[in-house]
Amino acid sequence: MKKLIYFIMPLIIVINSHHANGCDVCGCKLGGLYFGIMPQFDSHFIGIRYSSAFFNAAIRYNSEYLEDETSDDTYRRIDIMGRYSINEKLKLNFILPYLSNDMNGSHQNIRANGIGDPMVLLYYQAINNSVNNEDKVKHALLLGGGLKLPLGRFDSEDQGEIINRNFQMGSGSLDYLLSANYTIRRNAMGLNSETSYKINSRNKDQYRFGNQFNFSSYFFYWQEFKAVTILPYAGVYFEQANKHQNHSTEEINTGGHATFATFGAQAFKGNMTINCLYQVPIAQQFNSDALSQIEAGNRFSVSVMWNIQKKKDKVFASVN
Numbered sequence: 001m002k003k004l005i006y007f008i009m010p011l012i013i014v015i016n017s018h019h020a021n022g023c024d025v026c027g028c029k030l031g032g033l034y035f036g037i038m039p040q041f042d043s044h045f046i047g048i049r050y051s052s053a054f055f056n057a058a059i060r061y062n063s064e065y066l067e068d069e070t071s072d073d074t075y076r077r078i079d080i081m082g083r084y085s086i087n088e089k090l091k092l093n094f095i096l097p098y099l100s101n102d103m104n105g106s107h108q109n110i111r112a113n114g115i116g117d118p119m120v121l122l123y124y125q126a127i128n129n130s131v132n133n134e135d136k137v138k139h140a141l142l143l144g145g146g147l148k149l150p151l152g153r154f155d156s157e158d159q160g161e162i163i164n165r166n167f168q169m170g171s172g173s174l175d176y177l178l179s180a181n182y183t184i185r186r187n188a189m190g191l192n193s194e195t196s197y198k199i200n201s202r203n204k205d206q207y208r209f210g211n212q213f214n215f216s217s218y219f220f221y222w223q224e225f226k227a228v229t230i231l232p233y234a235g236v237y238f239e240q241a242n243k244h245q246n247h248s249t250e251e252i253n254t255g256g257h258a259t260f261a262t263f264g265a266q267a268f269k270g271n272m273t274i275n276c277l278y279q280v281p282i283a284q285q286f287n288s289d290a291l292s293q294i295e296a297g298n299r300f301s302v303s304v305m306w307n308i309q310k311k312k313d314k315v316f317a318s319v320n
Contacts, residue, residue: 033095033119033179033196037220037231037266037275046082047273047305054297061291071105073167077116079303091123093144099152099169110158110167117170121146121177137186144179154203165207165244172203185222192233193217202245210242210255218262229268237262237279243287256286258296271307 052074059069077097084092097116103109123144130138152170156163165171181194195215202208218235240257243250264277279299286294 033121033177033198033214034194034216037183037192037218037233042085042088043307044082044084045305045307046080047303049079049081049275049301049303050076051079051299051301052076053299055294056297057292057294059292067106069105069107071103071108073104074102076100076102081303081305089125091125091142093121093123093146095119097152101167103164103167108158110163112156112163112167112169114153114169116152117148117175118151119146119148119177121179123179137184138190139182139184141182142180144177146177146179148175148177148198150174150203155205165209171200171209172205173201173208175200175209188222190220190222191217192220206247208245210244212239212241214239216262218264227269231266231268233265234261234263236260236282253286253288253292256284256288258284258286260299273303273305273307275301275303275305277301 055073055075057071057073061068077099079098080096082094084094086092096118098114099116100111100113102111121144123142125140126143127139127141129135130140148171150170150172152168154165154168154170154172156168176199177196178199179194179196181192183192184190193216196213198212200209200211214237216235216237218233220231220233223230223232237260238257239260241255244254245251259282260279261282262277262279264275266273266275277300281296281298284296288294
């Protein structure tokens with residue numbers, strides 16, 4: 001759950017009253033389509049990021065014959081990410097994830113881990129006036145598009161039944177990504193806004209995840225010291241997903257939206273960037289039925305990036 005650029009993966013709650021062997025309710029995967037607020041270097045970079053998200057789910061039968069089911073679910077991912085700067089205008093970004101998910105339920109306990117679906121995006125730098133130091137207001141606009149490739153396993157089973165679709169390492173489908181981000185800064189103060197949209201296709205089982213949209217907007221403050229530059233930031237993050245489809249049938253208990261308050265800070269020293277981010281849910285509404293409920297918990301992310309071929313520093317902050 002960024003989990004895109006962080007981008008959103010939707011909610012699934014599966015209820016099977018005939019099989020009380022597990023609480024197949026879980027939350028959102030981490031999307032991962034997010035690279036952080038970075039100096040606009042005309043260079044390549046590579047980095048690693050750890051992210052985690054927590055969810056609490058329940059099925060309340062309100063019956064003396066059926067036992068209520070609960071589950072505390074944790075989603076973790078480690079991303080290898082980077083950028084290849086083709087030229088001044090074109091940047092090729094990639095994310096290769098490794099996922100580790102834990103479902104700790106009253107009726108079922110599952111741990112799944114493995115390589116997830118990688119993402120590749122080509123960004124076009126439409127605006128960047130940071131070269132002209134006479135401008136008091138610096139701003140940049142990046143437009144991108146790409147693919148999420150079906151590499152991660154999507155058909156894992158437990159006790160002879162397929163595990164919750166959202167708990168799988170991948171979706172099994174080739175999906176299409178659109179992304180845009182804009183940064184504006186005057187002196188030390190600035191604002192970054194980023195949005196992405198993922199168009200999902202069907203996998204070989206004719207299962208299709210709902211299309212997903214996310215948006216973030218953060219105020220930041222640029223502080224330069226002798227040895228390091230610190231950039232604290234705060235804002236909001238919103239994610240929304242449509243319902244899933246299994247063949248031609250719309251899946252119940254899928255999709256929804258949530259809004260998170262976000263707090264974080266980045267530190268720049270030489271060619272290295274460290275970013276820490278913490279998110280707290282402030283509003284959420286998932287498409288659950290009368291028996292099911294789910295609450296998204298807090299999220300955390302930390303990353304380290306290295307600029308590996310610096311050509312020219314541009315004193316400007318933007319998202320890549």
